[in-house]
Amino acid sequence: xxxxxxxxxxxxxxxxxxxxxxxxxxxxxxxxxxxxxxxxxxxxxxxxxxxxxxxxxxxxxxxxxxxxxxxxxxxxxxxxxxxxxxxxxxxxxxxxxxxxxxxxxxxxxxxxxxxxxxxxxxxxxxxxxxxxxxxxxxxxxxxxxxxxxxxxxxxxxxxxxxxxxxxxxxxxxxxxxxxxxxxxxxxxxxxxxxxxxxxxxxxxxxxxxxxxxxxxxxxxxxxxxxxxxxxxxxxxxxxxxxxxxxxxxxxxxxxxxxxxxxxxxxxxxxxxxxxxxxxxxxxxxxxxxxxxxxxxxxxxxxxxxxxxxxxxxxxxxxxxxxxxxxxxxxxxxxxxxxxxxxxxxxxxxxxxxxxxxxxxxxxxxxxxxxxxxxxxxxxxxxxxxxxxxxxxxxxxxxxxxxxxxxxxxxxxxxxxxxxxxxxxxxxxxxxxxxxxxxxxxxxxxxxxxxxxxxxxxxxxxxxxxxxxxxxxxxxxxxxxxxxxxxxxxxxxxxxxxxxxxxxxxxxxxxxxxxxxxxxxxxxxxxxxxxxxxxxxxxxxxxxxxxxxxxxxxxxxxxxxxxxxxxxxxxxxxxxxxxxxxxxxxxxxxxxxxxxxxxxxxxxxxxxxxxxxxxxxx
Amino acid sequence: xxxxxxxxxxxxxxxxxxxxxxxxxxxxxxxxxxxxxxxxxxxxxxxxxxxxxxxxxxxxxxxxxxxxxxxxxxxxxxxxxxxxxxxxxxxxxxxxxxxxxxxxxxxxxxxxxxxxxxxxxxxxxxxxxxxxxxxxxxxxxxxxxxxxxxxxxxxxxxxxxxxxxxxxxxxxxxxxxxxxxxxxxxxxxxxxxxxxxxxxxxxxxxxxxxxxxxxxxxxxxxxxxxxxxxxxxxxxxxxxxxxxxxxxxxxxxxxxxxxxxxxxxxxxxxxxxxxxxxxxxxxxxxxxxxxxxxxxxxxxxxxxxxxxxxxxxxxxxxxxxxxxxxxxxxxxxxxxxx
Ligand SMILES: Cc1ncc(C[n+]2csc(CCOP(=O)(O)OP(=O)(O)O)c2C)c(N)n1
Ligand code: SF4
Ligand SMILES: [Mg+2]
Numbered sequence: 001x002x003x004x005x006x007x008x009x010x011x012x013x014x015x016x017x018x019x020x021x022x023x024x025x026x027x028x029x030x031x032x033x034x035x036x037x038x039x040x041x042x043x044x045x046x047x048x049x050x051x052x053x054x055x056x057x058x059x060x061x062x063x064x065x066x067x068x069x070x071x072x073x074x075x076x077x078x079x080x081x082x083x084x085x086x087x088x089x090x091x092x093x094x095x096x097x098x099x100x101x102x103x104x105x106x107x108x109x110x111x112x113x114x115x116x117x118x119x120x121x122x123x124x125x126x127x128x129x130x131x132x133x134x135x136x137x138x139x140x141x142x143x144x145x146x147x148x149x150x151x152x153x154x155x156x157x158x159x160x161x162x163x164x165x166x167x168x169x170x171x172x173x174x175x176x177x178x179x180x181x182x183x184x185x186x187x188x189x190x191x192x193x194x195x196x197x198x199x200x201x202x203x204x205x206x207x208x209x210x211x212x213x214x215x216x217x218x219x220x221x222x223x224x225x226x227x228x229x230x231x232x233x234x235x236x237x238x239x240x241x242x243x244x245x246x247x248x249x250x251x252x253x254x255x256x257x258x259x260x261x262x263x264x265x266x267x268x269x270x271x272x273x274x275x276x277x278x279x280x281x282x283x284x285x286x287x288x289x290x291x292x293x294x295x296x297x298x299x300x301x302x303x304x305x306x307x308x309x310x311x312x313x314x315x316x317x318x319x320x321x322x323x324x325x326x327x328x329x330x331x332x333x334x335x336x337x338x339x340x341x342x343x344x345x346x347x348x349x350x351x352x353x354x355x356x357x358x359x360x361x362x363x364x365x366x367x368x369x370x371x372x373x374x375x376x377x378x379x380x381x382x383x384x385x386x387x388x389x390x391x392x393x394x395x396x397x398x399x400x401x402x403x404x405x406x407x408x409x410x411x412x413x414x415x416x417x418x419x420x421x422x423x424x425x426x427x428x429x430x431x432x433x434x435x436x437x438x439x440x441x442x443x444x445x446x447x448x449x450x451x452x453x454x455x456x457x458x459x460x461x462x463x464x465x466x467x468x469x470x471x472x473x474x475x476x477x478x479x480x481x482x483x484x485x486x487x488x489x490x491x492x493x494x495x496x497x498x499x500x501x502x503x504x505x506x507x508x509x510x511x512x513x514x515x516x517x518x519x520x521x522x523x524x525x526x527x528x529x530x531x532x533x534x535x536x537x538x539x540x541x542x543x544x545x546x547x548x549x550x551x552x553x554x555x556x557x558x559x560x561x562x563x564x565x566x567x568x569x570x571x572x573x574x575x576x577x578x579x580x581x582x583x584x585x586x587x588x589x590x591x592x593x594x595x596x597x598x599x600x601x602x603x604x605x606x607x608x609x610x611x612x613x614x615x616x617x
Numbered sequence: 618x619x620x621x622x623x624x625x626x627x628x629x630x631x632x633x634x635x636x637x638x639x640x641x642x643x644x645x646x647x648x649x650x651x652x653x654x655x656x657x658x659x660x661x662x663x664x665x666x667x668x669x670x671x672x673x674x675x676x677x678x679x680x681x682x683x684x685x686x687x688x689x690x691x692x693x694x695x696x697x698x699x700x701x702x703x704x705x706x707x708x709x710x711x712x713x714x715x716x717x718x719x720x721x722x723x724x725x726x727x728x729x730x731x732x733x734x735x736x737x738x739x740x741x742x743x744x745x746x747x748x749x750x751x752x753x754x755x756x757x758x759x760x761x762x763x764x765x766x767x768x769x770x771x772x773x774x775x776x777x778x779x780x781x782x783x784x785x786x787x788x789x790x791x792x793x794x795x796x797x798x799x800x801x802x803x804x805x806x807x808x809x810x811x812x813x814x815x816x817x818x819x820x821x822x823x824x825x826x827x828x829x830x831x832x833x834x835x836x837x838x839x840x841x842x843x844x845x846x847x848x849x850x851x852x853x854x855x856x857x858x859x860x861x862x863x864x865x866x867x868x869x870x871x872x873x874x875x876x877x878x879x880x881x882x883x884x885x886x887x888x889x890x891x892x893x894x895x896x897x898x899x900x901x902x903x904x905x906x907x908x909x910x911x912x913x914x915x916x917x918x919x920x921x922x923x924x925x926x927x928x929x930x931x932x933x934x935x936x937x938x939x940x941x942x943x944x945x946x947x948x949x950x951x952x953x954x955x
Contacts, residue, residue, distance in 0.1 A: 041952040240951045253942045264705055266697070283945070284930045285937035289704055294730040298697040301690070301727075305670070305701025308688055309709065313701070331691050421951065424942050459686040459702065459709055462665040467634070467680050469689030470673075479636065480681065 015074030017082035022091030032069025043231025114147035175213025251390030266302035356601025381527035516544030533609035645796030676743035693724025780903035
């Protein structure tokens with residue numbers, strides 16, 4: 001039954017946002033992933049974002065047990081999972097209640113009416129049934145008794161218990177959505193064949209339900225095949241859909257192979273960084289040594305040991321873990337060993353919002369250690385470029401003999417997007433400073449003239465035996481030294497070494513207006529939101545707005561000042577209370593910076609950005 | 618220990634660095650240093666393959682005085698660093714040099730996990746029952762009532778027994794030795810090196826400045842033979858100046874008996890089996906106050922973490938279709954955009 005009075009007109013859409021929501025047991029992640037993969041193969045550009053409850057098994061039907069998966073697909077460039085949902089598929093009242101805010105009036109909602117029982121309505125804290133009380137009048141609500149129809153479709157399949165029958169209703173929903181957006185079913189059918197290999201009844205059941213949903217949508221003429229989304233104009237090549245954390249792990253694999261070093265990971269599980277550990281432990285075939293330590297301190301210290309012994313050493317964590325690693329990162333900085341620290345930021349402070357996103361660890365990454373201890377800080381900005389920046393973190397650590405902190409965040413780490421697969425052969429070369437032979441008057445603190453990177457004598461090499469440590473060392477011999485002037489010189493050398501990295505990184509680029517009234521600045525995981533907001537406003541005719549996004553934070557690109565000077569106003573947008581802007585203010589005192597901040601555990605929405613930018617021009 | 622190149626011949630001088638040793642004169646740390654420098658040439662290991670890792674404390678200055686590879690790291694964290702070194706290059710002989718505070722206070726968590734995992738490396742704990750470097754606060758091994766700078770009226774916190782803690786954490790190798798006994802200490806270092814798995818050696822180390830004489834009752838030359846039993850695998854548990862005292866099991870307790878009294882003969886005395894997997898008796902020996910058990914108390918050969926990891930890696934490698942990163946990147950669900 002369809003309550004909408006309006007007949008939908010067929011239209012060709014540039015982009016559409018679909019959100020699947022249900023109980024954590026309803027299989028929404030799977031449904032979303034299938035829709036994503038099918039659309040990707042169809043040639044669309046894509047961005048996705050999963051949203052699951054922090055509780056592993058929250059009570060059925062509860063508001064906090066709702067799990068969701070959002071997909072943004074388009075024939076145009078897609079840079080965020082989208083703000084406004086065009087189609088919401090809600091499998092129960094709690095899912096509807098917690099997600100309705102994202103659907104604008106006039107847009108479509110599919111609900112499983114079978115789940116709108118008194119019990120479920122109570123659990124969702126609905127006093128009256130929203131399907132009956134008129135509160136959804138402004139939406140196109142498609143009411144489907146999905147559970148009943150799933151059961152009906154499966155009445156002839158043998159060997160299924162009640163639970164597996166009700167569980168497959170997500171495929172009914174998927175079938176409907178496939179028809180609505182004119183997607184082929186074969187990828188998902190192939191998937192069933194692989195996943196349930198040998199379990200013929202499950203293959204049959206899932207395929208039947210998927211078809212049932214598809215034909216249901218087709219037969220009910222009330223849902224015209226309204227939307228089509230043509231393939232996007234993407235650079236030709238081989239693609240895959242990749243999530244940010246996987247991309248990060250793969251970037252490290254590529255860096256290890258390219259540098260000819262073995263990969264060592266020392267880590268302790270923490271949301272949302274754990275999936276990098278999960279991914280790397282799989283790759284023993286590449287000789288990856290992944291060590292799950294007893295805590296974050298042991299995670300980073302084991303990595304420091306591996307770096308001393310000559311491996312490409314990594315530690316991965318999130319904010320609270322970075323806090324624990326601080327002292328050891330200071331050691332790595334002091335002994336000048338290459339070390340990659342990956343911090344997948346989440347909402348802070350303290351335990352904060354573990355499953356939500358934020359950019360509030362920037363100051364911690366920059367300054368969260370005792371003493372003068374500068375390290376390289378870089379940030380990835382999209383799920384797929386996590387690959388590039390993980391690779392880049394490894395390259396810079398090895399070429400400059402210093403710790404590198406790579407910041408990603410829950411938003412890009414859990415989100416996914418098409419990735420034009422990079423072959424290791426196409427990645428830049430990675431040098432390192434290992435030495436094999438002893439020269440006269442040799443010291444472990446001999447430095448490369450251009451970069452000030454010290455050499456990297458590795459245990460096992462005859463003649464290069466040496467001791468390093470956290471105590472201040474003589475700038476020439478590397479022996480312990482408490483000499484006042486030497487300490488000041490060493491402090492300056494360590495800072496200069498990090499500053500010189502600016503010669504080994506690309507310049508800052510601007511998009512849209514390359515000079516003008518307003519420069520929008522962002523860094524890290526907000527690229528997608530900021531880019532699409534500036535694009536929209538520029539498409540609307542505001543041609544004097546430029547956009548610069550930072551991936552290199554310490555040091556910053558050499559041309560930063562030059563770019564800042566080309567605009568009348570500058571606005572720095574961050575998901576924190578203003579951390580990057582305060583770094584910019586201290587460094588570039590002659591400019592005035594305004595700021596836009598959001599600290600809700602959520603990404604920026606297009607509307608809020610556009611509204612703010614328009615006020616400024 | 619596998620080595621890649623033929624083992625060179627060394628003397629203790631080859632292991633002495635050019636750095637001036639800065640421990641207080643008379644400190645047992647000198648004995649430990651000298652014993653290690655003497656043990657290394659006997660181990661059959663090349664100098665470039667030896668790595669000393671320490672935390673922070675007087676004891677942790679140790680790596681600076683050796684001419685091998687070394688790293689003086691941060692307080693309590695040497696086990697993590699050493700584990701990383703060993704896992705990165707299993708060919709190295711890795712030594713953790715630590716104090717009672719470094720290993721059991723700030724580093725207590727790493728200490729137990731190191732022992733649990735059984736990575737093939739060695740740890741020497743300089744137990745002086747005090748914080749030396751920070752000038753005399755009580756440590757996790759200080760006894761109740763001990764007057765220190767941070768317990769002027771006497772320590773109220775009951776101590777750990779390192780051996781008990783270690784065996785509780787499933788240490789496969791545990792030895793204890795007096796800090797004034799370089800000869801046996803040297804041999805124990807060699808034994809520890811040869812042992813495959815994590816070896817822990819507790820040295821009863823006299824701190825002449827902040828806790829002088831704390832072990833005198835058992836380590837003093839005059840009383841040593843009567844107050845200590847030096848255990849050797851396969852030998853009867855006999856001690857005493859006259860070699861007439863021995864240990865027997867009486868119900869669930871170890872008991873000291875005199876050979877020749879009450880019909881006791883040498884046959885009745887327990888024989889030390891350090892290699893036994895069951896640690897019940899080792900635990901009793903570790904707890905014993907009179908005589909204090911020294912020597913290698915436990916030396917049970919178990920699978921090491923590296924062996925487990927290597928076996929898995931070999932298996933995964935032989936079953937895998939991925940030889941290069943590209944094989945992975947282009948595998949599975951990919952699609953072409955034309
Ligand atoms: C994080 C940190 N906390 C505290 C200290 C101060 N500190 C240095 S050594 C030490 C205690 C050392 O005692 P122990 O391990 O027994 O070594 P000893 O000096 O007795 O050989 C302390 C508290 C430090 N260096 N780092
Ligand atoms: S303070 Fe004690 S432990 Fe430290 S060097 Fe002096 S005597 Fe040795
Ligand atoms: Mg001590």
